[in-house]
Amino acid sequence: MDYLRELEGKSAHDHRRSINKKTKMPPTCRFVAGPVIIGAGPSGLAAAACLKERGISAVVLERCNCIASLWQLKTYDRLRLHLPKCFCELPLLPFPQEFPNYPSKQQFVEYLEGYARKFEIRPIFNETVARAEYDLSVGMWRVRSVGENGEEREWVSRWVVVATGENAESVVPEIEGREEFGGAVVHTSLYKSGEGFRGKRVLVVGCGNSGMEVCLDLCNHHASPSLVVKDTVHVLPREMLxxxxxxxxxxxxxxxxxxxxxxxxxxxxxLILGDTAQFGLHRPPLGPLELKNSSGKTPVLDIGTLAKIKSGDIKVCPAVRRLTRHTVEFINGKKENFDAIILATGYKSNVPSWLKERExxxxxxxxxxxxxxxxxxxxSGLYAVGFTKRGLLGxxxxxxxxxxxIERCWIDEGKHLTALARSLSPEL
Incomplete structure (x- = not known):
């Protein structure tokens, strides 16, 4: 990587001036020698660390005020990693040995913060990317962002790494009569604990891992949860043999x-759980791994929710048709009263809203x-990390x-620039 230092010392200023002249960039434009990584979650940190290990520094832009904002700001208190820590560690740094096999939310955040410190990753926080587009005229990416105070910036780089992930925005479905319901209707991104629902009847919409775990948390706080299961679902024990x-x-x-x-x-x-279909949890025709590979749908790893369903502490309901005043009407025609509704309806990518690229x-x-x-x-130097539907391992x-x-491209382009510089200045 010595050529980069040479390039920065002798020709980077001229290179920036040339780009500015060609593209008529605003004064807030910044040339980035390495990649621009968009997103400071686990995926963005992993990409930045792997690049740093190879001597390449990246600029990491993060719209929130902390790393791993989904974990820190939009998850419930009792959350733990659903998989053992050996399958969830990021490259180049294992979890501390004293951590349990299934680290808590707080422990995982502690691990990520230590990861950022170790690899000297310093994201630029409160920086929301509004647009990223490849400029053919200069062969560079132009990333426009808006800071906390509304200041607009433009970052110019040879490479862009999209690390905003599959869970950038909450999915909130339209439900007929929601404005008439009268009780709280919140997405799991705003749910922290069942403490605020003690003694209340709560409908949880969505039977993935989050919906199942929220129901269990509500039970543990003496609420009366019901679970909407409108699709087939594989429920597996978290551990076997x-x-x-x-x-x-x-x-x-x-x-x-x-x-x-x-x-x-x-x-x-x-053998361990019994026939889940008799409790309203019908399995899909495809097996859990085949289904995961074909659709990305993750099986539920049970940590105690199924026992609460079997005991009747959690009631299974069909899909919702409409809401009225503190009442939910289901597609089978039955109506029940609820004090609150929690939407465990997942998340989605927001990439199309800002990335101007269709391929x-x-x-x-x-x-x-x-x-x-x-x-x-x-x-043209565009990459994606955190979109595999295979979690932290993917x-x-x-x-x-x-x-x-990027290192391979970096070295090849560096050799080309060095050869060009020597042809123009034989004394170099």
Whole structure:
């Protein structure tokens, strides 16, 4: 990487002046020698660390006031990692040995903050990206952002790494009669604890891991939760045969085809959990791993919710048709009174709202068009990390690939610039 220091010392100023002249950039424009990473969640941190390890510094832009804002600001208090820590660590730094196998939310945030310190990652906070577009005239990306005080900036770089992830914006469905309901209707991004719902009847809409865990938390705080299950769902025990279900699955896939592993998981789940269909939790036709690969839908890893459903502490309900005053009408015609509704309806990407590019990312869902493991790289120096639908493990895999690819490009372009400089100035 010595060539970069040479370039910065001898020609970077001229390069910036040349770009400014060609594009007539505003005074707030900043040339970035390395990549611009958009998002300071686990994926953005992983990409920045992998680049730093190779001697490449990046500018990290984050719209919130902290790293991992989804974890710090939009998750419930009792949250723990659903997978063992060995599958959730970021590249180059394992979790502390004293952490439990399933670290808490607070421990995970502590790990991420230590990760940023170790690799000297200093995101620019409260910086919201409004537009990112490739400028063909100069062969650079132009990223426009708005700071906390409304100041507009433009960042010019050869590379852009999109690290805003699959969970950038809450999905809040339209429900007929919501304004008439009268009680609280909140997304899980605003839910912290069941303490505020003690003694109340609460309807949780959505039966993924978050919806299931919120129901359990409500039970533990002496609320009366009901769970809307409108689709089929795979519920698996978090651990099988003394090992994590996920870890066991990964080990079995080394030796067996995915369908046989799925069959094994379902047999063991039936032995441990029983037939979930009799409690209103019908399984999809595809096995849990096949379904994950084809649609990205994650199976629920049960941590006690199913026992509460079996005991009647949590009631399973069909889809909602409409709301009236403190009343929910379901699609089967039944009506029940509730004090509050919690929407465990997930999140979505917001990439199409600011990235002016139509080849790599789908405008429909904001995810890379090419499926895993090929969705990490686009054209003209555009990359994506955190969009694999395979959690932190998938993000770590892509972060390593991105750093390797940018380093290769960095070295090749550096050699070209050095050769050009020597041809113009033989004494260099």
């Amino acid at each position: 003394g090992k994590s279900t996920f870890g066991l699955s990964m080990w079995l896939l080394k030796w067996l085809p995915i369908r046989l592993v799925d069959r094994f998981l379902l047999i063991v789940s039936w 790599m990312f789908s405008e429909r869902d904001g995810l890379p068009r090419r499926p895993f493991p090929n969705g990490w790289k686009g054209e 993000a770590s895999m892509d972060a390593k690939k991105i750093a390797e690819d």
